[in-house]
Amino acid sequence: xxxxxxxxxxxxxxxxxxxxINALExxxxxxxxxxxxxxxxxxxxxxxxxxxxxxxxxxxxxxxxLDEAIIKTNMPxxxxxxxxxxxxxxxxxxKAKCLSVCDFETVKFNIPLKVPQMxxxxxxxxxxxxxxxxxxxEWFYFVHSYYIPKSMYTIATCSYGVGFTAAVxxxxxxxxxxxxxxxxxxxxxxxxxxxxxx
Numbered sequence: 001x002x003x004x005x006x007x008x009x010x011x012x013x014x015x016x017x018x019x020x021i022n023a024l025e026x027x028x029x030x031x032x033x034x035x036x037x038x039x040x041x042x043x044x045x046x047x048x049x050x051x052x053x054x055x056x057x058x059x060x061x062x063x064x065x066l067d068e069a070i071i072k073t074n075m076p077x078x079x080x081x082x083x084x085x086x087x088x089x090x091x092x093x094x095k096a097k098c099l100s101v102c103d104f105e106t107v108k109f110n111i112p113l114k115v116p117q118m119x120x121x122x123x124x125x126x127x128x129x130x131x132x133x134x135x136x137x138e139w140f141y142f143v144h145s146y147y148i149p150k151s152m153y154t155i156a157t158c159s160y161g162v163g164f165t166a167a168v169x170x171x172x173x174x175x176x177x178x179x180x181x182x183x184x185x186x187x188x189x190x191x192x193x194x195x196x197x198x
Contacts, residue, residue, distance in 0.1 A: 005195050008034040008043030012060040015051035023181040027192055037069035045195060050081025050179065055094025057086060071099055076172050076198040081144060084168060084175025093146050102170045104151045111161030116145040121158050123166045128155045129197040130174055130190060138186050140178035174198060
């Protein structure tokens with residue numbers, strides 16, 4: 001019988017934790033807050049939630065020493081929105097130095113469209129465990145002013161005035177720029193895949 005995962009949610013003041021917790025509960029998954037490095041071992045999977053400011057987020061992670069715990073972890077981790085951007089080297093948002101578990105940088109949209117991008121957009125998915133059971137193109141919900149250009153870690157792409165990375169993977173680290181917890185059944189499938197397959 002498959003062991004039911006406990007998902008730890010990294011605490012750094014992110015604004016969308018309740019919706020993630022509710023989404024996990026709808027899948028029958030227990031979540032717990034990860035406040036200190038000692039908490040990490042209580043979870044089977046980790047999520048870095050989104051909605052926040054890169055520099056403030058990194059300052060909080062450093063002050064709690066969770067930055068080093070994240071970098072060193074071997075357990076599967078999913079970064080959502082800002083959580084994905086924090087996996088890179090640096091961000092234009094506050095000139096933040098990030099976790100550097102992936103070799104990419106986050107830059108601000110410089111496009112003749114409304115920023116932030118807020119709403120549904122079509123994502124092209126590449127073959128990956130995270131996307132099991134989903135078609136090659138699917139719609140997900142975005143809220144972001146910064147983006148990651150395409151790189152060797154890109155496993156999904158999207159376009160909003162410019163092509164950008166919608167999802168990444170490097171070893172045990174995954175990230176999505178969109179909000180699966182706000183993307184209906186397809187978003188729940190992403191979370192389910194992360195919990196069961198990653």
